[in-house]
Amino acid sequence: MDSTLATFGELKTLNPRVAWPNEARDFTPWLAANIVSLGDVLDMQLEVTATEARVGDFYVDILARNLNNDRLVVVENQFGSTNHDHLGKLITYAAGLDATAVVWVAEEIREEHREALEWLNRHTDIETNFFAVLVEVIQIDDSRPAFRFKPVVFPNEVQRAARDSAEREASPRAEAYRRFFQALIDELREKHHFTGARLGQAQNWYSFSSGIGDVQYCASFAQNGRVRAEVYLALREKETNKAIFDGLLEHRHEIEEQFGEALAWERLDNRTASRVAAYLPGTIDDSDEQLAMIRAWVVDRLLRFKRVFGPRLVQAKTSSKLL
Numbered sequence: 001m002d003s004t005l006a007t008f009g010e011l012k013t014l015n016p017r018v019a020w021p022n023e024a025r026d027f028t029p030w031l032a033a034n035i036v037s038l039g040d041v042l043d044m045q046l047e048v049t050a051t052e053a054r055v056g057d058f059y060v061d062i063l064a065r066n067l068n069n070d071r072l073v074v075v076e077n078q079f080g081s082t083n084h085d086h087l088g089k090l091i092t093y094a095a096g097l098d099a100t101a102v103v104w105v106a107e108e109i110r111e112e113h114r115e116a117l118e119w120l121n122r123h124t125d126i127e128t129n130f131f132a133v134l135v136e137v138i139q140i141d142d143s144r145p146a147f148r149f150k151p152v153v154f155p156n157e158v159q160r161a162a163r164d165s166a167e168r169e170a171s172p173r174a175e176a177y178r179r180f181f182q183a184l185i186d187e188l189r190e191k192h193h194f195t196g197a198r199l200g201q202a203q204n205w206y207s208f209s210s211g212i213g214d215v216q217y218c219a220s221f222a223q224n225g226r227v228r229a230e231v232y233l234a235l236r237e238k239e240t241n242k243a244i245f246d247g248l249l250e251h252r253h254e255i256e257e258q259f260g261e262a263l264a265w266e267r268l269d270n271r272t273a274s275r276v277a278a279y280l281p282g283t284i285d286d287s288d289e290q291l292a293m294i295r296a297w298v299v300d301r302l303l304r305f306k307r308v309f310g311p312r313l314v315q316a317k318t319s320s321k322l323l
Contacts, residue, residue, distance in 0.1 A: 009140040016079060016107055019137050019145055023079045028052075028061050031077055031105065034147075035064055036196070038075070041149045042103065042131055044068060045197045047209050055096040058089060063097065067209050067216065069201045071127075072097050077105040082113040082132070094128075103131045109152045117153040129155050174202035176284050177221070181206045184219065184295050192303060204284065207232070208302070212313045217305050218275075219298045221284050227294050229301035230277035231309045238272040244316045245274040248309075258308045276309070 020027035031038065032048045039046030045067040053063040062075035074093045078086050082104065094102045104117070109132045117130040124130075132153035139145045182200030188208070189195050195208045205220030214234040222228040233241040245267055248255065256262055264277045278301045282294045 009143070012139045014137040014139055014145055016135065016137050019147070023077065027077060027079070031075070032062050035062070035075075037147075038103070038105070038133065038149055039064075039066075040196060041133065041151055042101075042154065043198045044073065044101070045195065045209060046073060047214075053097075055093050058092060060089075060093040060097070066101060067207050068197050068199055069100070069203065070207055071100040073101040073103060074099045075103045075105065077135075079107050081108040082106045082110045087113055087116060090130075100127050101129045101131065103133060104153075105133045105135050105149075107135065109134060114153050121153070121155050171202070173284060177204050178202040180284060180291060180295065181219075184298060187295070187299055188302065192299070194302065194306065210306070210310065210313060215313055217302050219302060221282070222279070225281060225283050227280045227282040227298065228277050229298050229305065230275045231305045231313075233274045234272070241272060241274050242267065242269075244313075245276075247316060248276065248312065251312075255308060255312075259304050276305075 016027070020030060028051060032051050035046045035048050046064045047067055049063045049065050049072070051062050052059045060074055061077050064073040064075055065071070066073050074090065074097060076086055076090050076093065086104065086106075090102050090104055093099065104113075114132060117132050120128075120130045130153060131151060134150040134152055136148045136150065137145050138148055178200045180200075181203075185195060185197045185200060185206065189197065197206075197208065200206070205218060207216040207218045210217055210231070216232045216234060218228075218230050218232045220228050220230075233244055235241050235244075245265075249265055249267075252263075252265065261278065264275075264279060266275045266277060268274050280294065280297050282290065284291070286294065
């Protein structure tokens with residue numbers, strides 16, 4: 001039988017300046033707009049908090065939040081090869097902001113700096129991680145250019161296993177939380193496409209991006225033996241949070257009818273944030289069978305929150321009012 005050889009195009013790597021002529025004016029805003037793609041290659045659910053965020057007399061390119069653990073992430077980018085100046089800035093920013101992840105995005109990672117970041121990953125505490133990521137612009141023949149992120153430095157599997165082991169030894173309860181939320185995010189990602197998150201954390205809560213600023217869908221083991229699923233309004237301005245909450249509250253009857261049950265409306269006047277929540281009795285100490293039932297309940301309520309509140313939050317994002 002005759003066979004025909006496949007014909008392939010030529011894959012070329014282009015100068016990043018073809019896509020982004022200026023690092024500060026073009027690349028940093030583009031990276032902020034595409035922060036989800038960067039997070040995907042690092043197993044993080046990233047959301048931009050600010051660009052050119054001030055740290056003392058300096059400014060970090062991008063300050064993000066990892067919604068997997070609600071901790072800050074410093075992202076510093078540069079064209080060309082990495083240099084000592086940017087390495088010093090990264091450490092300064094991380095210290096000034098108490099960030100738990102530092103991401104260095106560059107066109108070329110020098111060997112000396114790769115070794116420095118790997119040394120930091122081996123010697124810092126279990127909550128602090130350093131990453132180096134190559135950014136490439138690629139093209140096949142005369143096609144439109146495409147971008148590609150290639151992680152070069154990250155905590156390796158041996159290091160992660162050691163850190164996970166340390167967490168388990170330190171707290172069996174923390175490991176129980178990690179197992180519960182790992183199963184939860186896996187189900188939400190694989191069956192419902194609710195999140196791109198992949199890594200469960202050893203903590204009693206987990207937050208998911210709503211795609212609307214600092215509004216999150218959350219699941220947690222709350223106090224008094226209760227499990228909570230919620231929509232959490234965590235914008236920086238207290239007045240904005242309260243205005244959105246009050247606008248939602250005006251439509252409480254309609255919302256609860258759409259949701260299918262009564263909800264807890266918690267304005268939290270002594271705090272910046274507000275929440276609307278559903279509760280279920282339960283603790284992490286329940287049996288495996290009970291925890292499976294709790295997980296099913298959380299999945300169902302989070303999907304309901306997204307379906308019922310999502311369209312209203314999109315409207316509230318621009319007007320702080322509901323029609």
